[in-house]
Amino acid sequence: xxxxxTPLRILAVVGKELIETIRRPGAIISTVLGPxxxxxxxxxxxxxxxxxxxxxxxxxxxxxSTDPATYASMASNQVSIVGVVADEATADRxxxxxxxxxxxxxxxxxxxxxxAGEQAILRVHYDTVSPYRxxxxxxxxxxxASVVNQQVLERLAREAADRAAAAGQPLxxxxxxxxxxxxxxxxxxxxxxxxxxVVPFYGLAVLALIIQHVGVTLGALSMQRDRRHGLIDxxxxxxxxxGELLVGKYLAFGFLGAIIAAVTLGALxxxxxxxxxxxxxxxxxxxxxxxxxxTGLGILIALVSDSERQVVQLAxxxxxxxxxxxxxxxxxxxxxxxxxxxxxxxPVTLASELLQDLLLRGxxxxxxxxxxxxxxxxxxxxxxxxxxxxxxxxxx
Amino acid sequence: xxxxxxxxxxxxxxxxxxxxxxEAAALVGVxxxxxxxxxxxxxxxxxxxxxxxxxxxxxxxxxxTAVRILTGAIRPTEGTARVLGEDPxxxxxxxxxxxGFMPQHMALYEDLTAGENLDFVASLFGLLWFRRRRRxxxxxxxxxxxxxxxxxAGALSGGMQRRVQLAAALIHQxxxxxxxxxxxxxxxxxxxxxxxxxxxxxxQGTTLLVTTQQIAEAEECDSVALIAHGRVAAxxxxxxxxxxxxxxxxxxxxxxxxxxxxxxxxxxxxxxVRQVGPRTIHVVVEDAASAIPAIIExxxxxxxxVGSIREFRPSFDQVFAALVEDARNDPAPDAAS
Numbered sequence: 001x002x003x004x005x006t007p008l009r010i011l012a013v014v015g016k017e018l019i020e021t022i023r024r025p026g027a028i029i030s031t032v033l034g035p036x037x038x039x040x041x042x043x044x045x046x047x048x049x050x051x052x053x054x055x056x057x058x059x060x061x062x063x064x065s066t067d068p069a070t071y072a073s074m075a076s077n078q079v080s081i082v083g084v085v086a087d088e089a090t091a092d093r094x095x096x097x098x099x100x101x102x103x104x105x106x107x108x109x110x111x112x113x114x115x116a117g118e119q120a121i122l123r124v125h126y127d128t129v130s131p132y133r134x135x136x137x138x139x140x141x142x143x144x145a146s147v148v149n150q151q152v153l154e155r156l157a158r159e160a161a162d163r164a165a166a167a168g169q170p171l172x173x174x175x176x177x178x179x180x181x182x183x184x185x186x187x188x189x190x191x192x193x194x195x196x197x198v199v200p201f202y203g204l205a206v207l208a209l210i211i212q213h214v215g216v217t218l219g220a221l222s223m224q225r226d227r228r229h230g231l232i233d234x235x236x237x238x239x240x241x242x243g244e245l246l247v248g249k250y251l252a253f254g255f256l257g258a259i260i261a262a263v264t265l266g267a268l269x270x271x272x273x274x275x276x277x278x279x280x281x282x283x284x285x286x287x288x289x290x291x292x293x294x295t296g297l298g299i300l301i302a303l304v305s306d307s308e309r310q311v312v313q314l315a316x317x318x319x320x321x322x323x324x325x326x327x328x329x330x331x332x333x334x335x336x337x338x339x340x341x342x343x344x345x346x347p348v349t350l351a352s353e354l355l356q357d358l359l360l361r362g363x364x365x366x367x368x369x370x371x372x373x374x375x376x377x378x379x380x381x382x383x384x385x386x387x388x389x390x391x392x393x394x395x396x
Numbered sequence: 397x398x399x400x401x402x403x404x405x406x407x408x409x410x411x412x413x414x415x416x417x418x419e420a421a422a423l424v425g426v427x428x429x430x431x432x433x434x435x436x437x438x439x440x441x442x443x444x445x446x447x448x449x450x451x452x453x454x455x456x457x458x459x460x461t462a463v464r465i466l467t468g469a470i471r472p473t474e475g476t477a478r479v480l481g482e483d484p485x486x487x488x489x490x491x492x493x494x495x496g497f498m499p500q501h502m503a504l505y506e507d508l509t510a511g512e513n514l515d516f517v518a519s520l521f522g523l524l525w526f527r528r529r530r531r532x533x534x535x536x537x538x539x540x541x542x543x544x545x546x547x548x549a550g551a552l553s554g555g556m557q558r559r560v561q562l563a564a565a566l567i568h569q570x571x572x573x574x575x576x577x578x579x580x581x582x583x584x585x586x587x588x589x590x591x592x593x594x595x596x597x598x599x600q601g602t603t604l605l606v607t608t609q610q611i612a613e614a615e616e617c618d619s620v621a622l623i624a625h626g627r628v629a630a631x632x633x634x635x636x637x638x639x640x641x642x643x644x645x646x647x648x649x650x651x652x653x654x655x656x657x658x659x660x661x662x663x664x665x666x667x668x669v670r671q672v673g674p675r676t677i678h679v680v681v682e683d684a685a686s687a688i689p690a691i692i693e694x695x696x697x698x699x700x701x702v703g704s705i706r707e708f709r710p711s712f713d714q715v716f717a718a719l720v721e722d723a724r725n726d727p728a729p730d731a732a733s
Contacts, residue, residue: 004524005522008522008524009519009520009522010518011519012515012519012520014400015516016505016508016512019507019508019512020505020507020508023507023508023548214666225505228500228504229503229504229506230501230502230503231503231505232463233467233469233497233499234497234499234503234517235518235520236467236468236469236576237468237469237487237492237495237497238492238497238517238521239489239492239493239520239521239522240520241489242633274520294729309574334546392500393468394468394469394470394471394485395470395471396470396471
């Protein structure tokens with residue numbers, strides 16, 4: 001009889017949590033659908049960076065053509081040539097009016113400087129306060145300079161070849177001007193088993209984020225409800241132990257988290273054709289550990305908070321940190337090593353990397369991440385248990 | 397009209413200290429401070445098994461603090477508490493199963509129905525399914541909640557919520573029950589039902605400690621601890637409290653003509669006399685029944701004539717006011733048996 005009481009109490013907590021959650025479908029729907037819809041809009045609306053609109057300034061003194069078609073070879077997926085004008089002021093006005101993104105000014109004294117053995121300066125104007133667009137403009141300027149240099153070299157090589165031929169000493173056939181002007185070219189080959197694509201890569205990160213957010217929210221709100229409704233006083237005098245209460249909550253939210261994870265993963269596989277190359281057990285283990293770690297994190301947040309408002313604030317801060325540092329919005333490699341290491345104390349970071357590896361590569365060379373996630377889940381359980389014991393302890 | 401000798405207001409010094417004589421619950425010299433505020437001062441009281449004890453006092457008097465110390469929610473700053481022979485902050489699971497508790501504030505899950513709330517609490521206290529089901533039906537019917545068993549607790553009226561909470565405290569048939577203002581916000585008719593049920597449980601052997609702000613409810617209890625300004629101003633059965641408040645039993649005398657009340661004060665059997673009207677006086681005596689002939693004679697010997705004479709039973713509001721006034725005039729700490 002006594003042995004039956006522990007499972008009886010745990011099941012009572014499980015049932016209570018499930019009923020409360022089901023009775024408030026709006027909460028769980030907004031918890032799951034909120035981030036999904038926002039990120040879905042982001043994903044669908046994201047079309048990537050288009051080429052910068054460049055306007056060329058060709059002063060008459062250069063003697064160069066003012067026909068835009070002449071400069072078509074300067075265009076790339078980074079830059080498109082939208083016009084050619086003769087004076088800098090006109091181009092700068094177009095830039096200021098937002099009709100163009102960069103202005104490329106051909107040097108009027110190029111011939112003179114080259115003859116004097118000096119570099120000719122190809123000036124590029126841009127007008128932005130965005131660091132990202134400034135970087136794009138500088139990259140585009142380098143690209144244009146590189147193309148111009150290549151064309152100049154090719155022309156010089158062609159002239160040299162013509163002069164050599166005229167002098168009766170033609171260059172070897174292998175010394176073609178286009179090769180001499182650009183002796184190498186890059187050919188990138190991706191060895192990954194799945195070609196990079198936005199939806200599978202970020203979709204899995206979103207999945208991890210949703211699971212973490214659901215676990216944190218459900219765990220935190222449940223514990224906060226117990227405190228707000230004064231049930232802590234009842235728990236203090238009743239025979240339930242803090243461990244039983246905690247296990248009941250973990251089981252309830254583990255069950256709900258598993259359902260949400262299965263449905264969301266199913267949607268990614270079925271609707272968005274995300275491949276699943278890895279071991280299903282490892283994927284399930286990753287998601288399970290993520291649910292447990294997130295639930296523990298949520299319960300801990302509620303236990304250390306003074307009010308429901310603080311619970312919500314901490315949960316939102318966690319969500320914000322997860323979006324910024326887990327690799328969802330910015331590649332983690334762009335952060336300082338200490339920040340990168342710190343980001344791995346977020347369950348979502350480890351889970352995202354594991355899911356991307358396991359589903360898109362079929363394997364992971366970071367098995368330590370599973371250990372890390374397991375340690376995080378266990379550590380958070382112990383911390384939540386310790387904090388709950390403190391909460392249920394008599395007040396001095 | 398009582399004809400018995402005046403009961404002892406203060407128990408003799410116990411041979412064994414309070415808290416070790418088999419009381420169901422006891423506070424011994426308990427003081428509780430929150431920062432610089434002293435909420436309870438040297439409070440001692442004991443609840444014997446099978447007793448229905450009330451703690452009465454105005455809001456902020458320290459009633460809830462006393463209950464929270466007894467339920468192990470807070471520790472006393474000084475003194476000790478005992479519940480079922482154990483320190484309430486370290487109760488064994490077996491002892492906890494024998495205790496029921498209804499906090500002052502609402503302690504229900506709003507999204508669970510009345511029945512589900514009871515089912516949850518009953519499970520916490522270890523009731524298995526069949527017994528749980530039977531007990532839930534019984535107690536819901538008892539508190540007239542059966543028809544709303546499927547309604548969410550958050551949608552129930554305040555009175556219904558209090559009844560569900562009371563039902564939750566009693567669902568596992570505990571031996572010792574702490575009820576913190578169970579009748580607050582409940583209509584008078586249902587209040588009577590609740591007190592009847594509490595007395596019925598007392599008769600069945602359950603020990604109950606009940607706090608209330610309703611002074612009149614003192615009469616429902618076997619003993620009443622009156623707490624004012626953090627002290628136990630009095631702790632005795634209700635009748636004894638009446639005697640304590642006025643120094644004995646009170647006779648209300650109406651005379652034919654105007655009488656000079658102080659002339660009666662010299663009589664040996666008279667404790668004190670108070671003029672409450674031109675022809676009405678209150679005379680405090682040790683025993684009202686035996687004192688009536690002597691009082692009639694005293695009035696007549698002073699030239700008056702008695703129109704009527706009867707025992708006056710002051711309301712508990714008057715008793716409470718008198719005892720609080722006494723406590724205010726006597727700042728020494730009170731100890732009660």
